[in-house]
Amino acid sequence: MAEADQPAANVTSTQQATETTDGFHLVIDALKLNDIDTIFGLVGIPITDLARLAQAEGMRFIGFRHEQHAGNAAAIAGFMTKKPGICLTVSAPGFLNGLTALANATTNCFPMILISGSSEREIVDLQQGDYEEMDQLNAAKPYAKAAFRVLHAEDIGIGVARAIRAAVSGRPGGVYLDLPAKLLAQTLDVVKAQQSLVKVVDAAPRQLPATESVERALNVLKSAKRPLILLGKGAAYAQADAEIRAFVEQSGVPYLPMSMAKGLLPDTHEQSASAARSFVLENADVVVLIGARLNWLLSHGKGKTWGAQPKQFVQVDISPTEIDSNVAIAAPVIGDIGSCVAALRAGVDTGFMKSNTEWTAAIAERKNKNLAKMAATLDKNPSPMNFHSALRAIRDVLKTRPDINVVNEGANTLDYARSIIDMYQPRKRFDSGTWGIMGIGMGFAIGAAVTSGKPVVAIEGDSAFGFSGMELETICRYDLPVCTIVFNNNGVYRGTDVNPTGGKDVAPTVFVKGARYDRMIEAFGGIGHHATTPEELTKALLEAIASGKPTLINAVIDEAAGTESGRLTNLNPQSAATKK
Ligand code: ADP
Numbered sequence: 001m002a003e004a005d006q007p008a009a010n011v012t013s014t015q016q017a018t019e020t021t022d023g024f025h026l027v028i029d030a031l032k033l034n035d036i037d038t039i040f041g042l043v044g045i046p047i048t049d050l051a052r053l054a055q056a057e058g059m060r061f062i063g064f065r066h067e068q069h070a071g072n073a074a075a076i077a078g079f080m081t082k083k084p085g086i087c088l089t090v091s092a093p094g095f096l097n098g099l100t101a102l103a104n105a106t107t108n109c110f111p112m113i114l115i116s117g118s119s120e121r122e123i124v125d126l127q128q129g130d131y132e133e134m135d136q137l138n139a140a141k142p143y144a145k146a147a148f149r150v151l152h153a154e155d156i157g158i159g160v161a162r163a164i165r166a167a168v169s170g171r172p173g174g175v176y177l178d179l180p181a182k183l184l185a186q187t188l189d190v191v192k193a194q195q196s197l198v199k200v201v202d203a204a205p206r207q208l209p210a211t212e213s214v215e216r217a218l219n220v221l222k223s224a225k226r227p228l229i230l231l232g233k234g235a236a237y238a239q240a241d242a243e244i245r246a247f248v249e250q251s252g253v254p255y256l257p258m259s260m261a262k263g264l265l266p267d268t269h270e271q272s273a274s275a276a277r278s279f280v281l282e283n284a285d286v287v288v289l290i291g292a293r294l295n296w297l298l299s300h301g302k303g304k305t306w307g308a309q310p311k312q313f314v315q316v317d318i319s320p321t322e323i324d325s326n327v328a329i330a331a332p333v334i335g336d337i338g339s340c341v342a343a344l345r346a347g348v349d350t351g352f353m354k355s356n357t358e359w360t361a362a363i364a365e366r367k368n369k370n371l372a373k374m375a376a377t378l379d380k381n382p383s384p385m386n387f388h389s390a391l392r393a394i395r396d397v398l399k400t401r402p403d404i405n406v407v408n409e410g411a412n413t414l415d416y417a418r419s420i421i422d423m424y425q426p427r428k429r430f431d432s433g434t435w436g437i438m439g440i441g442m443g444f445a446i447g448a449a450v451t452s453g454k455p456v457v458a459i460e461g462d463s464a465f466g467f468s469g470m471e472l473e474t475i476c477r478y479d480l481p482v483c484t485i486v487f488n489n490n491g492v493y494r495g496t497d498v499n500p501t502g503g504k505d506v507a508p509t510v511f512v513k514g515a516r517y518d519r520m521i522e523a524f525g526g527i528g529h530h531a532t533t534p535e536e537l538t539k540a541l542l543e544a545i546a547s548g549k550p551t552l553i554n555a556v557i558d559e560a561a562g563t564e565s566g567r568l569t570n571l572n573p574q575s576a577a578t579k580k
Helices: 023-033 048-056 067-081 093-108 121-125 136-143 153-168 181-185 190-196 211-222 233-237 241-251 274-283 296-301 337-346 357-379 387-398 412-420 441-452 462-466 469-477 517-522 534-547 566-571
Strands: 020-022 038-041 060-063 085-089 112-118 146-149 174-180 187-189 227-231 255-257 286-290 312-317 331-334 405-409 429-431 456-461 482-488 527-531 551-556
Touching: 020 023, 020 190, 023 048, 023 153, 023 181, 023 190, 038 048, 038 067, 038 441, 048 060, 060 067, 060 441, 060 469, 067 085, 067 093, 067 112, 067 233, 067 441, 085 093, 093 112, 093 136, 093 174, 112 136, 112 153, 112 181, 136 146, 136 174, 146 153, 153 174, 153 187, 153 190, 174 181, 187 190, 211 286, 211 312, 211 331, 211 337, 227 241, 241 337, 255 274, 274 357, 286 337, 312 337, 331 337, 357 387, 357 412, 387 412, 387 456, 387 482, 387 534, 405 412, 405 441, 412 456, 412 566, 441 456, 441 462, 441 469, 441 482, 456 462, 462 482, 469 482, 469 517, 482 517, 482 534, 517 527, 517 551, 527 534, 534 551
Parallel strands: 038 060, 038 085, 085 112, 112 174, 146 174, 227 255, 227 286, 286 312, 312 331, 405 429, 405 456, 456 482, 482 551, 527 551
Antiparallel strands: 020 187
């Protein structure tokens, strides 16, 4: 974008000498004062100098090729750290691109702040046709937990403080902060400016549960014959890992992790009921939800998935309005997960399940049966590879590196990887989340690599990868240890559909056959591998991890292997004309 009309911010001069400072400096000072050290974004009018200045002042600025991915990186950084991730964009279209990520962050309860430059208020409000004119504040409101605009430089400190507090307190979410171009160039006396900054104290205070709620929950739990603990990504976010593990182990109650809660306890834990998921959901009589919502991912707490047995739910959540959202909750426990779980643990006898071996034995039996079935499927070596044989290779490598972050999206690639790839540490798995969306791949991978300083393996369906594939350049530019594995089966779901008219256009689900995604990364100096067998995939992945270099493995999967919509076939409206 042209910079001709940019307000000048001399990023190298010391503002102290003139005894004035400006909006640019104040935004950076306010973020730094609150220990925010990284901005994910994409420069242009009117925020280019803000990014330059952030870098000059010692912050990390990670520049993307599309704002949606910068926003996703910020959101996942927020999930990993409990501090709001920051995404910086230009006005109107840049803002709208970032808004997708902001909405996704809000939906997933990830704390992030989308900061966008905007056009002049006076012109926008009179709709006089400014450059990139848009009423961004109002556009953001329905998709954000909160939205603020700052009009005066002396309010920047308060604006940033409010944004931080809104993002991380209570149920975390996405916050929009609107910074009109004029604000950034406003000058202010240095002393007054310093005094206007706010260091947020205790941004996400502990929220202790009421004693009577804890008692009620314990009574429900103690009445159970077939109890189940269900851990959601809120439990992972809360960073109460030791307390949660102690509660699970002390009670002896079987548990199920939702996908982004995998690794809170290692997936190989003997109390994990993951391999008997359908069985426990159907047969449990008391379910303790910890940071998990009864949304579509849990069939809204009713229907066939949950069986005919009457159920009682205990729900631990920070948001009181989440309770009874889908079915009646017998015992809500409102507060932060660390405090709530500690209170529950204090009331549960050690070996609570010891007298109830029937339930645990039934789960163990089902688990062993399913694991044996899965092992037989994974042991097969079809040619070309299918999802299972490719994932077996990846699973075996990742088992040796529990510190590696895993990003996962796709339809079949997501469904299979979620159950086949074990996780061993908390907050290491990042995926399509609450919306079940595609497009988070490279943004999450970059955010996770930058935030953790650890390698990332992104397991991507070829369709899912397409949404953020250009960020390979970003990965190479910052030399990030990200290995992207594209499960290439030539299409959305699979590559075998045909155009029934016999016309020239391919079917709506089909891509270029035999595409070489590995060559895309080579264009930017990264390392490409082409893998057609599990052995080649293993070798390539081991090399990628050892090198710590940006790598892409084009994993060729049988184009007939996928199923329509993965496991979500039931969500497709049926058309008699096209369904077979
Ligand atoms: P999943 O998709 O893994 O089931 P959800 O995103 O549906 O997880 O649910 C997360 C829940 O966790 C939300 O209802 C949110 O309010 C809650 N939550 C997030 N952080 C905390 C926290 N620190 N303490 C208590 N509850 C939390």
